[in-house]
Amino acid sequence: xxxxxSVKNVSKVYLLGKTEVPAVRDASIEVGEGEFLSIAGPSGSxxxxxxxxxxxxxxxxxxxxxxxGHDTGRLSERALTDxxxxxxxxxxxxxxxxxxxxxxxxxxxxxxxxxxxxKPERRRRVEALLDAVGLAxxxxxxxxxxxxxxxxxxxxxxxxxxxxxxxxxxxPTANLDSRTGETIIDLMREMxxxxxxxxxxxxxxPKVMSHANxxxxxxxxxxxxxxxxxxxxxx
Numbered sequence: 001x002x003x004x005x006s007v008k009n010v011s012k013v014y015l016l017g018k019t020e021v022p023a024v025r026d027a028s029i030e031v032g033e034g035e036f037l038s039i040a041g042p043s044g045s046x047x048x049x050x051x052x053x054x055x056x057x058x059x060x061x062x063x064x065x066x067x068x069g070h071d072t073g074r075l076s077e078r079a080l081t082d083x084x085x086x087x088x089x090x091x092x093x094x095x096x097x098x099x100x101x102x103x104x105x106x107x108x109x110x111x112x113x114x115x116x117x118x119k120p121e122r123r124r125r126v127e128a129l130l131d132a133v134g135l136a137x138x139x140x141x142x143x144x145x146x147x148x149x150x151x152x153x154x155x156x157x158x159x160x161x162x163x164x165x166x167x168x169x170x171x172p173t174a175n176l177d178s179r180t181g182e183t184i185i186d187l188m189r190e191m192x193x194x195x196x197x198x199x200x201x202x203x204x205x206p207k208v209m210s211h212a213n214x215x216x217x218x219x220x221x222x223x224x225x226x227x228x229x230x231x232x233x234x235x
Contacts, residue, residue: 005067007029008065010062012053013061035200036199088164090168095155098143103138103146132187134153172184178207
């Protein structure tokens with residue numbers, strides 16, 4: 001199995017005033033194409049930072065991050081933007097929706113940036129995903145008119161609409177009730193099975209972890225263990 005993500009000896013240190021705060025410490029993992037991988041650990045353990053480094057929204061203090069064959073540390077800002085746009089779907093905890101755009105327009109936005117699909121195909125793809133996440137009737141609403149759980153579902157639809165090779169999801173079910181969370185995980189699993197899309201998601205939820213093919217455990221910024229499917233009840 002080819003690796004779509006390779007993290008080698010990566011550390012990330014933030015400066016708070018004159019104090020250095022290590023968020024990720026000498027982390028190394030490889031993620032094969034088509035994996036459905038969970039990153040597990042307590043709050044503040046470095047899960048979000050690790051996802052941000054893989055997703056090219058942050059840069060490591062040291063070490064290398066290779067995504068889809070590209071050493072991200074050697075790419076220009078324009079090349080990084082293109083890699084994010086054409087290869088990666090990112091589901092942020094903070095949603096990152098555009099407040100002046102409708103639900104439909106927020107989901108369609110990355111397709112417009114890609115510039116490869118005609119309007120009828122964009123509409124078909126957006127409507128299919130909004131239906132899948134249970135928001136078809138809210139297509140014209142603005143984010144401010146939605147609940148936190150509904151905004152989360154818009155963010156999920158937007159991340160999946162480009163059919164990315166790699167999806168990074170930071171606590172994708174954190175703002176959802178258990179039934180909706182199950183629906184979202186089922187949707188992600190279906191994309192994983194049907195299209196071979198690689199998913200890396202962070203979670204505290206043991207029920208969400210149970211769907212993973214493997215779990216990477218992170219403690220105090222360090223990779224503590226990687227457990228195979230049979231060890232975690234993966235499917």
